[in-house]
Each structure stands twice: as structure tokens, then as C-alpha cells.
Amino acid sequence: MASESRIGSDGLFNTAEVTTSGRPVLRRNEVECFLLSSVDLDSEDDPPRFTPLRSGNLILTTHRLIWIPSSQSNANTSSLPSSLPLSSITHIFSHKKSIKSMFHSPRIRFQVDSLVVVTVVFRGKGDFDGFLTKLWECWRGRAWEEDEKSESEASSGSGAGTVAQGLYGNDGTVRMVGLAGILRKEQEQWESTDKSLQDAFQDLNALMSKAKEMVSLAEKMRQKLLSAPSSQNGGGDDEEMGSKEEMQQWMLSVGIISPVTKESAGALYHQELSRQLADFVRIPLEQAGGMISLTDMYYHFNRARGTELISPDDLWQACNLWEKFDVPVMLRKFDSGVKVIQNKSHSDEEVMSRIRTLVTKTETLRTGVTASDAALTLKIAPAMAKEHLLSAETKGLLCRDMSPDGLRFYFNLFPEIDPTDLHLVKDIGTYGEWVKATSLLSV
């Protein structure tokens, strides 16, 4: 990841890669650190050195600053997702707190390539100070240099002729080799885990003592939010709405979902989770044949996450938000109550036609299909197959047969039978084929 000079006629920023759901594509070893919404990036110089980016989400990672336009901003060509490598920042100006700055939206200024000064204006509500701290940390951390070093090491290391022998490697560190190596590795892991646990418990002890106070405080806040009238008219109430939003954000960070947030577009956390989920869902969906139950997705997603698991409620909220974004997946609820995630392109018509082909075969005309037969033939999960068969029944394509060994479905012949002439079997139609199929049974 070499740093290049970016000041050209096309502007200061690189175009950032974004997934179909609007999440940034992160490089190897790049970790997301912070996210703020309603951020502008302005040029301080006059005439401006680059086109200002207005009203987007700013994501700080260990390697870059990524700006993604939010859906509300107008889609003109200059508002593409953009990124700026942290390596190109040469100076971050200290944030002077003056009387003037108290009236403005908070802003940060930093210098890129010793030339251009960029002003970041935070128009939204967010932990601005936390962001600034993190920015300093990431900038000072210089994670990109380690990447370069390991890359160059890897390229040079493969060419090295000598292979390390014995317990000590070429660079003097202890090699993880053999049974001793495995044991030592485990030992080191235990030690580091132990240490981090100890640190955590220090904080935890402190937290536990405050826990009761926190819970009661949070409850009070919640009551206050609930009791306050939700709809107000008049401009003078903007401030109150603003502080309410702040409270919601804060409460969400503590882990309490306010019922008020359900009506709004959802807190930022759920939005980002929703986008991330939409990206992740793609592969398991393909493997499952276009449709996957919500419980299966919960399992897949949390397994992939490892830590920071999401609750079933979070998953449910995130899926519900999909209808507000333009993502290629949707949540669907069947009459029986089963909830599934399916591709928008996955059509019911296609499955219906496959079912129809299956039940009009001579063999299945005679014997009908069970849910497991259909699952095998259509290559989908049995629970999904049952849902499809049930919806085919509702559409009138199939009818059911309660046999001694379970529920079976047959092609629906009832419409083809004439009630005024019970013995009539027309030449055309599936009824005649069924008669033929059953007559092939041995005597």
C-alpha cells in the first residue's frame, strides 16, 4: 500500500470500494475503528483544492479515512465513496476550544502531503472527542507501515535459502515447532488471555459496583423518553428533539433498545449491521438454494463473527431495515409463521414451475410427493420444500392427501373433473394422464 501524491486535477481522494449494500471493502489487516454520520469534508483553501464532500458517513479505520455518501445526499458524480490513506496525513491541527467554536459544529483540520488542509465538519450527533482521540491513535499507530514491512519480509523470506533448524529461528525468536512448539504456543495464549481477563475484571469490578445505579438511571431515562409526547409542532422544539436523539444514542450504547427508535429509521448501529448482514448473507443464501430460514442465518452470522455476537432481536431488526435500503435480499414471512431470507431475484414462479414438472411425471402422478421427496429433487432444505408445497397448494396447483404414512401432495385434478358427468375423462388434460398412470399398476 504505497502512498502516492493525490493532488491532481481529479481531486484529493481515491475512490473507495464499496459493497452492494454500501459497506466499505476493507483491506487485509484493516480494522474499522470509528463511524460518524452527517460529516462534511471541506477544503480550507480558496480556491478550494478539491470538491467538498457533503453529508456522508465518515469511517475511520487503522489505515484510512473513508467517506461514504448517505442515501439522503444527491447523487452527483462528485459524491462517490472516497478514501484517504492515513499515511498521507502530515499534520493534525490541535482543536482549539474557543468561544467561537462553541457555536459552530465541531471540526477537525489536518494537512495532507504538507500542502492541502482538509476540514472535517461534524454536523451530526456523535462522540466527536472520541473520534479525535481514535484518529490520533490510528495515525500514530502507523499500521500501514507494519503491513509494508511484513509484505517485504514475506517476499524476501521466500527467497532465503537457509531453513531454520532447531528451536530458535533465524531472527532469534523461539520457533513453534513440534509438540513443544504447540505446548508453548498454548502456554503463551493462556498467559495473554489471562492478562487481558485480569484487565477486564478490573473494569468489571468497577462497573459492577455502579451497575445498580446505572440500571436505575437508564430506566429513568427510558421512562422519560416514553412519557414525553412524541409529536410536536413548531420550530422551537427542535432542541428538545435533538437532545432526545442524543439520549437515544447514548442509551443504545449502554445496550438498551428504546421503543422510540423503532419508528425512526433506526439507530446507526442497526443500519450498519443491516448493511453488513446484507453483504454476508449472499454466500450462505447461494449455498442454500436461494432461500434460508432466519434461524439458520442467525447461526451462520454469529459463527462467522466469533465474538461480538448479535442477539436474535438485533438480527430481526437488521432484516427489517432492509426494506429501507436498496439491497438485493428481503425478509419474507410465510403463512405458517416461518420467516426466511431470500434473494429478491428468487422468484416464486420458478419454484412453482419446477414443482409442477415434478408432480406431473407419471410416477409422481400416481404416488404424489412428500416434503422430503420435493427437497431431494429441488435441492432445497426440507422445511423450505414444505413451505413451497404448501404455497403451491394454496395457489391450487396441488392438493393434499392425508395418508397413513404422512402428508403427501398430488397434482390438483379437481378442476378437471366435470361434476355433471362423473365418469367423463377428457382426452386432453392431466386427469387422463393420471388415469393412465394408475392403470399401469399391476392387477
Added chain:
Amino acid sequence: MSLIGKSVPFTSVSDQALRHRFSICCSWIESDRICEGQRMQKLGDFKLPQFFNYPPYFTLQPVRDTREKQIQLWKELILDFCKSQKVFLIGVEEDFPLFSNSAIDRTLSHEARETFLSAFVGEGRAEWLDKGHRKCLILWHRIQDWADIILKFVRENGLEDSVMTVEEIRSGTESLGTELEGIDRTILMRALKLLENKGKLALFKGTSADDEGVKFSV
């Protein structure tokens, strides 16, 4: 079973249906496997339709449109059968032959039986005889139709001013071979009462219970 040279048995069906059935019989002869009447089952001398072997026919369908069609088919079948076999009464829990098909190992559930019979009652082709819906009177002729049949019978036999017992109407020599032969007594009484209200006859009791009598004044 060779059908060559034998006349194809039929109940009262249309010409077209007859031709169609005949063509099916011919195709039997042509095919190598000759089914021993497998496809066209019989109950007594009543020929069952093909769909009687269709398993879903014996499961009460949940989907509304399908169920309506199913009810219709059951109604026609039951009426046809009862008319041809002179069945007037169906016990819901009894072994009414149409309610099960051993060839495909299916039986109508109690719920299904009640649903289908209740559909009849709704259309005036049947009546429940008890509140518990255990016995159902089948009116493959409506009471009004039976009344007309009685009137016709009276006229054809020149009984306009005569007296008969109710039992004679059911089993007398004049009734032999007519539709009135073996008619269910309850139905007969209903029809007679209907005619009485119209002034076509008068009912009176005889010396014993069997001797309920009718004086026609058609």
C-alpha cells in the same frame, strides 16, 4: 375379462359419455395388460368413477376453491349412488360403502363426512335426523319431487278418489317397479303431508299403527 360381444353395462348416461366409455373399453382390449375391472370399480351394480381412486379425494381439502370442488364431486357421487341403490339414510359413523376405498387404503374422516353431508343439507338435498348429526336422510328427490311422483302414480293408476294405506303405497302391487317401491317411510309421510296441505289428499289413522291411510282427492 373379455368384453368382446358383451354389452357394456350402463346406468342412465348421455350418449357421448357412453361412447367415451366404450372407447376406453376398446383400448383395454388392445393393451397387453387386461385389467380385471380394476379401473372401474363397482359397488354392487353401481359403477364408480375414476376419481374414486384419487387419494386426495378422501382428504378434506383446506384450500377453499379446491374444497368447494371436492364437495361438489362428493355430492354428485353420493346422490347418484343413493338414487341407484335406493339408499335413503346414511349413518355418519357407519360403514357407508362410499366413505372408504380399500383399493387405495383411504377412508373419509368423521369431520370430512360431516362437512360433505352438511353441504347437502344446506342445499336441501338432505336432512339431519338428530341434533348430534349422526343420521342423515338423503333426498335424491326433493320432497316436492316425491309429491309429484305420488300424484303421477295416483293418476296413472286411476286412484283419484280411492283409499290406500301408506304401506300399500310403498309396497303394493301397483308400486312394484316404480320409484315408490321401497321408499323410506319418513320421506313418504313428508310428501303425503305436503300434498295434504295442498288439499290433494287426506291422511287418517286406521285401527293399528301400520294402517295409516290416505284418501286421495286429486
